[in-house]
Amino acid sequence: MFNHPDITRDAFMLHGPLSHRGYDWWWHSFTAQDALTGEDKPFFIEFFICNPALAEDEPALGQLPENQRAGKPPSYLMVKAGCWGEAPCQLHRFFSLKKTRIHGGAPYEVEAEDCFASETALRGSVTVAAADAAAHPEWMCGAGSLSWDLTVDKQIAFNVGYGASRPLRDAEAFAMYWHAEGMKTAYRGTITCNGREYTVTPERCYGYADKNWGRDFTSPWVWLSSNCLRSRRTGQELRNSVFDIGGGRPKIYFVPLDRRLLGVFYYEGKEYDFNFSHVWLNVKTDFSFEEREDTVHWRVRQENRFAVMETEISCRKAEMLLVNYEAPDGSKRHNRLWNGGTGRGTVKLYDKEEGGLRLVDEIQADHVGCEYGEYDEPDESGT
Numbered sequence: 001m002f003n004h005p006d007i008t009r010d011a012f013m014l015h016g017p018l019s020h021r022g023y024d025w026w027w028h029s030f031t032a033q034d035a036l037t038g039e040d041k042p043f044f045i046e047f048f049i050c051n052p053a054l055a056e057d058e059p060a061l062g063q064l065p066e067n068q069r070a071g072k073p074p075s076y077l078m079v080k081a082g083c084w085g086e087a088p089c090q091l092h093r094f095f096s097l098k099k100t101r102i103h104g105g106a107p108y109e110v111e112a113e114d115c116f117a118s119e120t121a122l123r124g125s126v127t128v129a130a131a132d133a134a135a136h137p138e139w140m141c142g143a144g145s146l147s148w149d150l151t152v153d154k155q156i157a158f159n160v161g162y163g164a165s166r167p168l169r170d171a172e173a174f175a176m177y178w179h180a181e182g183m184k185t186a187y188r189g190t191i192t193c194n195g196r197e198y199t200v201t202p203e204r205c206y207g208y209a210d211k212n213w214g215r216d217f218t219s220p221w222v223w224l225s226s227n228c229l230r231s232r233r234t235g236q237e238l239r240n241s242v243f244d245i246g247g248g249r250p251k252i253y254f255v256p257l258d259r260r261l262l263g264v265f266y267y268e269g270k271e272y273d274f275n276f277s278h279v280w281l282n283v284k285t286d287f288s289f290e291e292r293e294d295t296v297h298w299r300v301r302q303e304n305r306f307a308v309m310e311t312e313i314s315c316r317k318a319e320m321l322l323v324n325y326e327a328p329d330g331s332k333r334h335n336r337l338w339n340g341g342t343g344r345g346t347v348k349l350y351d352k353e354e355g356g357l358r359l360v361d362e363i364q365a366d367h368v369g370c371e372y373g374e375y376d377e378p379d380e381s382g383t
Contacts, residue, residue, distance in 0.1 A: 002264050002273055004159040007119055009179035011106040012049070013213040019053035021073070021328045022215050026110070026117055028152070029341055029369050030187045030207035031228075032198035041198055042341035042367065043191055045124070045148060046080040047110050047117045051328050055097035062330035063138040073330045079115045081126045081146045083193055084341040085319045091126040092141040092324075119181075122150040122189075140324035140332075150189035150200060154182025154209055156227075158244045158264050160275060175216040178262070182209035184227045184242040206367040208244075216327055217334060218248040222261055222287065223371035224298055224313055224343070232346075232362040240268050243347055243365070245300055245311065247276075261285045263302045265309055267349060267361070274302035274309060281305055289372045294318070296338055298345075298370065306352055307360075313345035315370050323371075333375040343368030 014022045025048040031040050054060065054075040060067060062074030077100045082090035095112040103109035107119040115124030125147035133143040158180035186202035206228040227242035245263040263274040263285070276283045281304040290297045300311040320340035326332045344366045350357040 002159050002161070002271060002275065003157050003266060005154070005157040005181060006159055006179070007106045007108075007181060009159070010119065010181050010211055011108050012102050012104050012110075013177070014049060014052050018213070018215060020051060022051065022213065023328050024049045024211070024213040026108070026209070026211045028117075028122060028185070028187070028207070028209045030185070030200060030205040031341070031367050032191050032200045033204060035197040035199050040085075040204075040367075041193070042084045043146075043148075043193070043198075044080070044082055044084075044341065045117075045122055046078075047115070048078040048080060048325070049076075049097065049100075049102070049110070050078070050326075051075040052097045052102070057096055057098060059094040059096050061094065061138045062326045063140060063332060065138075068330065071330075073328060074326055077110065077112050079112075079124055079126055080141075080323075081124070081148070082142075082144075082321065083146070084321065084339075088319060088321050088340075089142045089144045090321050090323055091128050091144055091146055092139050093126040093128075094139070118152075119154065120152050122148060122152060122187075124148060140326070144194050146191070146193050148189065148191040150187050150191070152182070152209065153186040153188075153202065154184075155186060156184035156242050156266050157181050158183045158210075158262075160262055161277060176212060176214040176218050178210065178212050178246055180208075180210035180225075180244055182207070183225060183244040183264075184266070185209040208369055216329075217325065219334070219373070219375040220248040220289070221334065221337060221371060221373045222246060222248045222289075222298070222300075224300070224311060224368060226343070226365040226368040228365065228367035229347075230364045230366075232364055238268055238363065240266075241363075242266050243309075243311070245302075261287055261300065261302065263300065263309065263311075265347065265349060272307050272309060272349060274304055274307075291338075296320070296370075296372065298343075298372065308348075308350040308352065308357060310348040310350075311345070313343045313365065313368050313370055315340040315343040315368070320370075334373045335376055337371065337373030339371045341367065341369050343370035
């Protein structure tokens with residue numbers, strides 16, 4: 001059963017070697033409505049911690065030329081916030097980890113000045129002037145202003161199971177870990193973007209919350225998720241449903257595996273599990289990504305002993321971002337990491353029966369969180 005909440009997996013993970021060469025982030029994405037027009041606008045907020053054992057009085061930025069020349073790795077709390085759709089933007093605010101309060105157990109809490117994240121609340125602000133963004137490419141962001149005050153209610157979880165369990169975390173077996181405590185999350189509150197007010201409600205936020213941590217990122221990097229779903233069989237909204245797909249090419253003990261994805265669909269209370277680490281399910285996955293002139297496209301087919309899920313999603317490039325992260329060693333190898341929140345497409349669910357497949361439903365998916373990127377250079381070393 002993957003809908004197994006476990007807030008201990010949301011706890012701060014950068015202990016031991018990972019405190020010197022590791023990252024830990026908490027991601028939140030949702031849709032808000034313009035307070036004047038009611039128009040939808042998707043947003044994201046992320047708290048990203050890097051190399052806490054290397055903390056200095058000021059945040060150390062890995063893309064700063066003098067730090068690169070000196071081989072000095074990054075260390076900071078980065079608060080990343082932004083929006084997709086019309087005029088997408090990503091904004092970064094950096095704090096020294098000496099000036100950041102981190103609650104090390106569960107439930108987690110991270111706080112620096114007015115920025116706060118926990119299992120149940122998000123508050124904060126980021127403002128970057130255009131002149132400062134241009135003068136500081138090491139900030140890896142654009143210009144704008146965003147502030148938020150939100151409550152968080154995580155309703156359906158995607159627990160990947162043994163792959164992120166305590167023994168494998170302690171052994172640092174994987175380069176990148178994943179836990180989605182709230183792959184369906186209800187947010188409530190307000191957000192202000194470049195002076196414009198937006199309202200966030202549980203009924204129309206289509207929210208998502210997860211976390212990743214580790215010593216490196218994956219390439220390729222794949223993510224697709226939505227709980228804004230409608231059955232084409234009945235025409236009804238699926239209010240107790242969500243799907244989540246992620247992964248790419250995991251590394252275990254520095255050795256890269258074949259291209260693999262984790263995927264689940266919580267369909268009106270019934271669980272469809274396509275987690276490749278569950279060997280008893282005999283999961284098989286094929287996926288592709290295509291970049292066209294104006295759009296990008298994902299195709300994923302996942303199969304287990306009992307069911308098949310076929311997912312096709314597209315998103316307009318003009319509504320997406322090329323999001324920026326640097327790895328704990330200071331390298332920045334993901335330089336074309338497409339990231340969006342206005343994807344749309346279909347998911348087909350089939351049950352396997354004697355003699356073939358039976359279509360359970362064809363589902364229209366909107367407000368799809370979507371991501372894809374590959375390293376600039378092939379990664380054959382496994383490092």
